[in-house]
Structures are given as structure tokens and as C-alpha cells.
Amino acid sequence: xxxxxxxxxxxxxxxxxxxxxxxxxxxxxxxxxxxxxxxxxxxxxxxxxxxxxxxxxxxxxxxxxxxxxxxxxxxxxxxxxxxxx
Amino acid sequence: xxxxxxxxxxxxxxxxxxxxxxxxxxxxxxxxxxxxxxxxxxxxxxxxxxxxxxxxxxxxxxxxxxxxxxxxxxxxxxxxxxxxxxxxxxxxxxxxxxxxxxxxxxxxxxxxxxxxxxxxxxxxxxxxxxxxxxxxxxxxxxxxxxxxxxxxxxxxxxxxxxxxxxxxxxxxxxxxxxxxxxxxxxxxxxxxxxxxxxxxxxxxxxxxxxxxxxxxxxxxxxxxxxxxxxxxxxxxxxxxxxxxxxxxxxxxxxxxxxxxxxxxxxxxxxxxxxxxxxxxxxxxxxxxxxxxxxxxxxxxxxxxxxxxxxxxxxxxxxxxxxxxxxxxxxxxxxxxxxxxxxxxxxxxxxxxxxxxxxxxxxxxxxxxxxxxxxxxxxxxxxxxxxxxxxxxxxxxxxxxxxxxxxxxxxxxxxxxxxxxxxxxxxxxxxxxxxxxxxxxxxxxxxxxxxxxxxxxxxxxxxxxxxxxxxxxxxxxxxxxxxxxxxxxxxxxxxxxxxxxxxxxxxxxxxxxxxxxxxxxxxxxxxxxxxxxxxxxxxxxxxxxxxxxxxxxxxxxxxxxxxxxxx
Numbered sequence: 001x002x003x004x005x006x007x008x009x010x011x012x013x014x015x016x017x018x019x020x021x022x023x024x025x026x027x028x029x030x031x032x033x034x035x036x037x038x039x040x041x042x043x044x045x046x047x048x049x050x051x052x053x054x055x056x057x058x059x060x061x062x063x064x065x066x067x068x069x070x071x072x073x074x075x076x077x078x079x080x081x082x083x084x085x
Numbered sequence: 086x087x088x089x090x091x092x093x094x095x096x097x098x099x100x101x102x103x104x105x106x107x108x109x110x111x112x113x114x115x116x117x118x119x120x121x122x123x124x125x126x127x128x129x130x131x132x133x134x135x136x137x138x139x140x141x142x143x144x145x146x147x148x149x150x151x152x153x154x155x156x157x158x159x160x161x162x163x164x165x166x167x168x169x170x171x172x173x174x175x176x177x178x179x180x181x182x183x184x185x186x187x188x189x190x191x192x193x194x195x196x197x198x199x200x201x202x203x204x205x206x207x208x209x210x211x212x213x214x215x216x217x218x219x220x221x222x223x224x225x226x227x228x229x230x231x232x233x234x235x236x237x238x239x240x241x242x243x244x245x246x247x248x249x250x251x252x253x254x255x256x257x258x259x260x261x262x263x264x265x266x267x268x269x270x271x272x273x274x275x276x277x278x279x280x281x282x283x284x285x286x287x288x289x290x291x292x293x294x295x296x297x298x299x300x301x302x303x304x305x306x307x308x309x310x311x312x313x314x315x316x317x318x319x320x321x322x323x324x325x326x327x328x329x330x331x332x333x334x335x336x337x338x339x340x341x342x343x344x345x346x347x348x349x350x351x352x353x354x355x356x357x358x359x360x361x362x363x364x365x366x367x368x369x370x371x372x373x374x375x376x377x378x379x380x381x382x383x384x385x386x387x388x389x390x391x392x393x394x395x396x397x398x399x400x401x402x403x404x405x406x407x408x409x410x411x412x413x414x415x416x417x418x419x420x421x422x423x424x425x426x427x428x429x430x431x432x433x434x435x436x437x438x439x440x441x442x443x444x445x446x447x448x449x450x451x452x453x454x455x456x457x458x459x460x461x462x463x464x465x466x467x468x469x470x471x472x473x474x475x476x477x478x479x480x481x482x483x484x485x486x487x488x489x490x491x492x493x494x495x496x497x498x499x500x501x502x503x504x505x506x507x508x509x510x511x512x513x514x515x516x517x518x519x520x521x522x523x524x525x526x527x528x529x530x531x532x533x534x535x536x537x538x539x540x541x542x543x544x545x546x547x548x549x550x551x552x553x554x555x556x557x558x559x560x561x562x563x564x565x566x567x568x569x570x571x572x573x574x575x576x577x578x579x580x581x582x583x584x585x586x587x588x589x590x591x592x593x594x595x596x597x598x599x600x601x602x603x604x605x606x607x608x609x610x611x612x613x614x615x616x617x618x619x620x621x622x623x624x625x626x627x628x629x630x631x632x633x634x635x636x637x638x639x640x641x642x643x644x645x646x647x648x649x650x651x
Contacts, residue, residue: 014138
């Protein structure tokens with residue numbers, strides 16, 4: 001009985017969240033892209049007074065770096081020291 | 086005739102359609118395969134592609150395709166009598182809509198869950214994809230204009246619905262906050278939200294709101310239209326979790342409640358149908374039944390919009406391919422049920438033929454108003470609710486369906502405007518895009534008179550472009566079936582009927598609109614005719630090519646997938 005109820009609640013949650021999952025994921029990706037731009041600014045040649053502090057965030061960005069530069073319309077990696085493709 | 090047997094016959098036809106015809110389609114035509122790896126599993130990304138329980142998925146699919154359209158269409162179309170509307174809704178659902186929705190779902194699931202627009206590029210040709218954008222733009226524009234008029238009419242004819250209709254916005258805002266900010270249990274929030282909505286209906290019934298004339302220098306009709314577009318513009322700009330998401334959810338729940346109320350009432354009260362079976366004395370100015378019936382009832386019989394939902398989102402969440410039968414076909418049956426309820430309400434809820442004729446005085450009159458008045462009388466005798474409360478419930482239901490379609494429609498229209506801007510190398514921000522969408526919608530609405538009185542003239546044209554979209558989807562399905570050397574007749578016969586009717590209706594409306602000197606709608610009709618000829622030509626060429634080429638290998642879909650991956 002309780003597992004039925006849990007399944008029903010899970011179904012209800014899915015019914016609420018499902019249709020808009022894509023919208024949220026996209027909004028999140030856009031925000032992340034902006035953040036990535038800020039962190040990578042110095043490396044891409046834009047002077048950034050906070051570069052000293054954001055540098056330690058760089059490794060966190062490597063994972064999605066390839067997908068990001070493809071998404072931004074750059075076929076190859078724009079940074080020489082990141083050889084993702 | 087009594088409405089109860091009619092309801093039972095309708096239910097029997099739907100049941101037979103689901104049990105027999107969808108089984109035939111699933112086994113013989115589409116050959117649904119439980120071992121086929123669906124896009125939801127193959128491309129599972131936790132975002133778009135998520136394997137979903139088939140009942141939940143059916144809920145999503147059904148609530149996104151059903152709305153005010155399957156109420157408006159049948160309620161307008163019973164002016165020709167109830168037999169034509171009944172036959173087109175029942176047979177249309179079984180042989181056209183179910184086949185089309187299931188087919189779109191199958192076609193998309195076999196193609197990595199891609200949308201119909203992309204599929205038309207693979208099966209029909211690149212130009213087809215551009216055509217899609219044009220047809221969708223017109224479809225959205227017409228639906229928001231027509232629904233603004235529908236809501237305006239209801240707010241004026243049923244003043245008791247004013248408070249619940251606008252109060253529902255506040256309920257949705259609170260539900261959104263409760264779910265996202267306070268992380269409250271959804272089951273509790275749902276019960277409280279729906280109770281609050283029905284509390285508002287009681288309040289609205291006690292306090293009807295009739296606007297003074299003039300209000301702010303406008304007639305009430307003009308005022309409501311301006312207010313509705315203002316609302317839709319703002320709602321479409323807010324973050325979706327604030328308003329659109331909770332509103333859609335509450336509406337989805339409300340859809341099941343409303344359907345239940347309507348069907349139980351008909352079963353308990355067994356009202357007599359007073360309207361003529363076939364109306365030989367239609368009011369002057371009513372267009373001919375043939376072909377206009379087939380475009381007046383689009384949603385509820387066959388609607389191209391369903392193909393967009395099937396291929397856009399539902400196909401990406403299909404857990405097993407065999408689930409498509411329940412989700413796609415039974416989703417269409419759900420909408421057929423709503424249309425059937427609308428027909429019965431609009432023909433059986435009146436005491437005498439004279440009462441009925443007093444409502445249906447001209448084509449486009451009656452409509453949702455008749456659904457609310459007639460349905461109210463049926464709920465009154467079936468469940469014993471007071472007449473005014475029953476009408477308030479139904480009017481609120483219809484307004485909520487139409488309003489959620491309207492705000493989502495404005496949002497989608499904004500995307501189309503922005504996409505078109507990108508093609509023209511123009512960056513259009515959200516506010517400007519929304520202003521363009523709202524402006525175009527209002528221009529179309531007010532082209533039908535300062536209070537939008539002629540607004541339902543848009544309706545058949547909306548149906549025509551909707552059927553055109555359905556033709557495009559059916560031709561894609563037919564091309565796929567021919568390439569696989571399966572029997573293409575279940576797709577070709579509906580395709581021929583729907584296309585001929587839509588094209589004929591577009592031509593017939595050309596004359597009517599010219600006589601009415603409605604240049605804006607005339608221009609839109611012209612675009613639709615050009616698009617129709619184009620669709621026919623491209624589809625014919627694609628089918629001939631598919632028939633001449635060697636048959637597709639059995640594993641063609643799998644091979645195509647591998648090719649795309651590499």
C-alpha cells in the first residue's frame with residue numbers, strides 16, 4: 001500500500017515537472033555558459049582583474065569544455081593548452 | 086433521441102477503435118516492437134530523453150493536446166445538426182486522429198525522437214521544413230486570436246466566471262511558490278489548489294462581475310480583449326516556474342475533474358436531444374456542411390497539432406515502443422471523449438428546439454456559450470448543482486483551457502518571431518518579441534470588429550491550417566510505410582480525405598472572405614492555399630520516389646542511427 005502511494009506521488013511529481021524539464025535545463029545551461037565566459041575571459045584575451053581568483057575554477061570547467069566550444073560555434077578548441085579535440 | 090444511448094454508442098465506438106483498430110495498426114502497420122530500443126533509453130540525458138511510465142506519459146500527452154479547441158469546434162459545428170458532428174468526431178477519432186497521433190509517435194520514435202519539422206526534411210525534402218515554420222506561425226496566431234474572442238464572450242455571457250477565471254492566476258502563482266520555494270508535498274498542494282479554485286467558483290457565483298459600459302473609454306468586449314492580451318504578454322515573459330508550469334498542472338488536474346463531472350451528469354440525467362439530427366433550416370450565411378464541417382471540428386477528430394506534441398516531446402519519453410499504442414492512440418480517444426461531451430452539452434441541454442434555435446442564430450454563434458448553457462442544465466439535473474453554479478463551473482473550465490493555450494501560444498509565437506529574426510540577422514530580445522507576438526494577435530482579433538465580434542470567423546481558417554499540418558504528418562507516415570513496404574492505405578485514405586476537405590474548405594472560404602471584405606483573413610487564406618499546393622506537390626513526389634526506390638532494409642532505422650552517431 002505504502003509503495004503504491006509512493007509510486008502515485010512519484011507519478012504526480014513527474015506530471016508536474018516533466019513538461020518543463022527541458023526549459024529549466026536550457027536556462028541553466030545559458031547561465032553556466034555566462035559563468036564559463038567570465039572564468040575563461042583572461043585566457044581568451046579579455047583583461048579580467050579577477051583572473052587571479054577565478055583561475056582555480058578552471059579545472060571545474062574542463063569537463064564540459066568541448067561541448068561548450070562546439071556550442072559557441074568553434075569547431076576546434078580556442079585555447080592552446082586545452083586539447084580536447 | 087435521448088443523449089444517454091448516444092453517449093454509450095460513442096463510448097462503444099471509441100472502445101472498439103482502441104481494442105481492434107489500434108491493435109491492427111500496432112501489429113500489422115507500424116509493427117510496434119517491445120524490444121526496439123526507444124530514444125528515451127538510447128539517448129537518456131535526464132532532460133529531454135527520459136523513459137517515463139506510460140500512464141504518466143499519457144497524462145502529459147493528453148493534457149497538452151486537449152484544451153478548449155475540442156470544445157469550441159464541436160459546439161460550433163452542431164449548427165448542422167448533431168449527426169454529422171457525432172459521426173465525424175467518433176469515426177474521425179478512430180480512423181484519423183488515433184492513427185495520426187500513434188503514427189507521429191512511431192515515426193518520431195523510429196527517428197531518434199526528432200520532431201515532425203526535421204522528419205519532413207528526411208522524408209519529404211528540405212523545403213518542407215521551412216513550410217512548417219510558416220504554417221505553425223499562422224496556426225499560433227489564429228489560435229490566440231480566436232481564444233481571446235472565446236474567453237471574452239464567456240466573461241461577458243457568464244459574469245459569475247470572472248472571479249474564478251482571474252483568481253485562478255493567483256492560485257497558480259501560490260502553487261508555484263509552494264512547490265518551488267517551500268518544497269511542500271505536491272499531493273497536498275494539489276488538493277489545496279483545486280479546492281481553492283472551486284472555492285473561487287463558489288465566490289464568483291455569488292458575486293458576478295458585470296463591467297460598466299464604457300469602461301476606461303472602451304466597450305467591455307474591447308476591454309477584456311486588451312486585458313487578456315496584456316495578461317498573456319506578461320505571463321509569457323515570467324519565468325515558467327512562477328506561473329505557466331503550476332497553471333498547466335492545475336489545469337491538467339481540472340481537465341480530469343471536468344470530464345468526470347460532464348460524463349457522470351449525462352449518465353445520471355439522460356437528457357433528451359432537442360436539436361435536429363440534421364439541420365435542414367440552417368441560419369442564413371451558414372457555410373455548406375461539406376467541406377466546412379471537417380475543418381470546424383479539427384481537434385476532437387484529427388488535428389495536426391497533436392503530431393507536433395507526439396513528435397516534439399512525447400516520443401522522447403517513450404519507455405517501450407509498444408506503449409505508443411496506449412499513449413498516442415488513447416490520447417486521441419481522450420480528446421474524442423471531450424469533443425463528444427461538448428456535442429452532447431450543446432445539443433441536449435436545452436428544453437425545446439426553439440430554445441436551441443434561439444442560441445444558434447448564425448454560424449459562429451452558440452459555440453462555447455451553448456456548451457456552457459447546455460452543459461450547465463445537464464449538470465444541474467444530473468448532480469443537482471444549481472443552474473448558475475453549474476454554468477460557472479463549465480465556463481471557468483473552458484476559460485482556463487483557452488487561457489493556458491493563449492499564454493503558452495504567445496510564448497511559442499515569441500520563439501518563432503525570434504527564430505525568424507535570427508534568419509534576418511536581427512537580434513530580437515524577449516520583450517520586443519513578445520510585443521510583436523501580442524501586437525500581431527491583437528491586430529488579427531481587432532480586424533474582426535472593435536469588440537472582436539466577428540472573431541469566430543477565424544475558427545474555420547484555424548481548422549484548415551491545422552488539417553494542413555495533419556496532411557503533412559500523414560504524408561510523412563505514408564512515405565515511411567511505403568519505404569518499408571508496409572500497407573500504406575491506413576495513412577493514405579485519411580490523408581486523401583483530410584487534404585481534399587482542407588483544400589476545398591480553403592477555396593470555399595476564399596469566396597466568403599472576399600464577400601465579407603476581410604482582407605487580412607483573405608491574405609492568410611491565400612498563404613494557406615499556396616502552402617497546401619506545395620505540400621501536395623512535395624508529398625506526391627516523395628511518395629513516388631519512395632515507391633520506385635528499392636525497399637528499405639529491415640534494419641534501416643538502426644543503420645541510420647549508427648550513421649548519425651558516427
